[in-house]
Amino acid sequence: MKGYITDIETMGLVDGPGTRLVIFLSGCPLRCIYCHNPETWKISDFTQTISPHDVLNMYNKFKVYYGENGGVTFSGGEPLVQSKFVLECAKLLKKHNISTALDTSGAVSGDFSKLLDFIDLVILDVKAVDENEYKKICGNSIENYNKFLSLCQKNNKKLWLRQVIVPSLNDDENHITKLANYIKNIKNVEKVELLPYHSMARDKYKKLGIEYKLNNTMDMDKQKCIELEKKLINLINTKTS
Numbered sequence: 001m002k003g004y005i006t007d008i009e010t011m012g013l014v015d016g017p018g019t020r021l022v023i024f025l026s027g028c029p030l031r032c033i034y035c036h037n038p039e040t041w042k043i044s045d046f047t048q049t050i051s052p053h054d055v056l057n058m059y060n061k062f063k064v065y066y067g068e069n070g071g072v073t074f075s076g077g078e079p080l081v082q083s084k085f086v087l088e089c090a091k092l093l094k095k096h097n098i099s100t101a102l103d104t105s106g107a108v109s110g111d112f113s114k115l116l117d118f119i120d121l122v123i124l125d126v127k128a129v130d131e132n133e134y135k136k137i138c139g140n141s142i143e144n145y146n147k148f149l150s151l152c153q154k155n156n157k158k159l160w161l162r163q164v165i166v167p168s169l170n171d172d173e174n175h176i177t178k179l180a181n182y183i184k185n186i187k188n189v190e191k192v193e194l195l196p197y198h199s200m201a202r203d204k205y206k207k208l209g210i211e212y213k214l215n216n217t218m219d220m221d222k223q224k225c226i227e228l229e230k231k232l233i234n235l236i237n238t239k240t241s
Helices: 052-061 079-095 131-138 143-154 173-183 202-208 222-237
Strands: 003-012 020-025 048-050 071-075 099-104 121-125 158-165 189-196
Touching: 003 052, 003 079, 020 052, 020 079, 052 079, 071 079, 079 099, 121 143, 173 222, 189 222
Parallel strands: 020 071, 071 099, 099 121, 121 158, 158 189
Antiparallel strands: 003 020, 003 048
């Protein structure tokens, strides 16, 4: 079995616990207005292919750097588009006691129970918490995301939750309060992160002939994003009376 990928990072430091091998898979059903990797949307004839054993061999090549806390993370694009390939990789990796993580938006239809059996951590991209906002950001319904999150809850998967913060879109305190109340109802959350929007992909869109919908939006102030994250975490940890 072959997987279609756009990139590989051998020393990923923000894609799960420890230092990790990160496989960026091609294909994504969403068209998020702040996406910084539009080249991953489609699987083209020029996309590189890789096998599960290639993934294992690459991990073993750099194994000394990953240590006990590291592992392999499947990212994208949207890795659930190639869930069968990810499943075969995860099965093989678990045979060798290698930690696995799935960095996903959950925005693909299907039953991924078998895949989750071989995944140690789900890094879930929370685009929005309601249908209207989700459609505005992603151009798609929130239904598949909700189903995937429910499946993660049913299977007691450890979760890291992430959300991109965009000026004038979701960077106000009302949004942070709403997000905190939403996260309070999710179990097994180990970590919550807010990621500041940046416009570095603008030139990519131009080269690909794709409209950049946030052309007039400034980069998110990093310090403000840090403060919003602190507020979010405090609100999540505050018990309601």
